[in-house]
Amino acid sequence: MTTTTHPQRWPDASPEEQRAALLGRVDEELHGLLSKEFRCRRTAQPRATTLIEGIAELVRASDERVRPVICLTAFLAAAGDGTDAVGEERVNAAVTACAALELHDTWLLVRSDVRDNAPMRRGVPTLHISHAAQHERSGWRGESRRFGEGTAVLAGDLALSYADRLARRLPEPAWRWWDELRTERTLGAQSDAASATEYLDDGWPGRCATGCTSGCAAGWYGVRHALRIGVTLAGRDGELAAPFDEYARAVHAAWRLRGFLEGGQGYDADALFLRDVGFLGNGREPAEQTIAELVDRALEAVDAAPLAPGWRAELGRLALRVSGCEW
Incomplete structure (x- = not known):
């Protein structure tokens, strides 16, 4: 079509x-x-x-x-x-x-x-x-x-x-991001499955909060590459690459931490146990604070980027949505 x-x-x-x-x-x-x-x-x-x-x-x-x-x-x-x-x-x-x-x-x-x-x-x-x-x-x-x-x-x-x-x-530049996304998500899915099989999976997303890289089984490329495809198609990947990468890291980490707290699909019994032990009582409040700080970090990344104010605000709403703070 x-x-x-x-x-x-x-x-x-x-x-x-x-x-x-x-x-x-x-x-x-x-x-x-x-x-x-x-x-x-x-x-x-x-x-x-x-x-x-x-x-x-x-x-x-x-x-x-x-x-x-x-x-x-x-x-x-x-x-x-x-x-x-x-x-x-x-x-x-x-x-x-x-x-x-x-x-x-x-x-x-x-x-x-x-x-x-x-x-x-x-x-x-x-x-x-x-x-x-x-x-x-x-x-x-x-x-x-x-x-x-x-x-x-x-x-x-x-x-x-x-x-x-x-x-x-x-176009070729956007296709390269697509090809890399397809490869990374396939390899990441295998890494995730192998970790679970070998009893090495860990629901705690600490590495996500400190900064994901290529090869991350948790899939930050699912956020980053979708962003970069869009920016590339608009013809501005060069000047917006750094702020959008930082935005993607922060949003992905907030999303992962939310998933850990909520115990959604993909978190097994061991991860749920860790969540319940780590966030009983007042323990959950610091985790929510961490999510809020990650969202703030995402907003800071795009605040410095050459974007229209309305779209900076919309990127902020997207960060809140993905992190489960609000729709």
């Missing part, structure tokens, strides 16, 4: 409204791609459409679009005077990048769900569970669990293939 018929004219729109308009275009891009694939495959390869339907269901069920929100916020903040200042070609590229990021997230979630044997994702049964149930109901030969897991993995691989198809349309 080509997004070339949406000229942007937002003289009075707020930053949130500008981003929402582009998020709508991201949804159009995703819907167009998956609908076209389904129509093309349903006659020649009817059994294969179950993979496309699974991807589409997960994409529809996402009500956050975290990586696209991060990328679009960076893109629009760097654009400064609105998308007219950067041109429709760059806007189209930003929409395409965000659709690719959402499909990349879908691939990673499917893989994680299979590895963790998670029963639900985004309010619906995970793909490996639903396909295993279909196998059992139908009385097909073989083992239902293995069929479900194998089918889910293929759906995840297909989502990644679609993401790469979109990313190939990006």
Whole structure:
């Protein structure tokens, strides 16, 4: 699907409204791609459409679009005077990048769900569970669990293939960030799984607070690279690289600490035990203070950057949202 018929004219729109308009275009891009694939495959390869339907269901069920929100916020903040200042070609590229990021997230979630044997994702049964149930109901030969897991993995691989198809349309500088993100998240997922298997996983995000680097299994690149793709597409990666990297480090650390406190998905019983021991009673208050300080650090990073005041404020709201302080 080509997004070339949406000229942007937002003289009075707020930053949130500008981003929402582009998020709508991201949804159009995703819907167009998956609908076209389904129509093309349903006659020649009817059994294969179950993979496309699974991807589409997960994409529809996402009500956050975290990586696209991060990328679009960076893109629009760097654009400064609105998308007219950067041109429709760059806007189209930003929409395409965000659709690719959402499909990349879908691939990673499917893989994680299979590895963790998670029963639900985004309010619906995970793909490996639903396909295993279909196998059992139908009385097909073989083992239902293995069929479900194998089918889910293929759906995840297909989502990644679609993401790469979109990313190939990006300008070379943005594509390099995409390629590095894809590599880092794959290696990080393996490091995370291996640490858990070897009883070396540690829910305490102390290293995140002191500064993440490439190879971080906790995935700060999931924040950093989405930001840098957006800034690069706006044509300002050189002058905004340092402040946005510092912003990404602080936001990621706050997000990780929030996850540790809340004990969300991905934190096993040992991590929950550490959390309960470390933050009983008054112990939680210092942790909340640390999150607030990290958010302040993120705001300081963008305060010094050459950005419009409205977009500095929007980056602050994004930091609060990602860190779980407010929406």
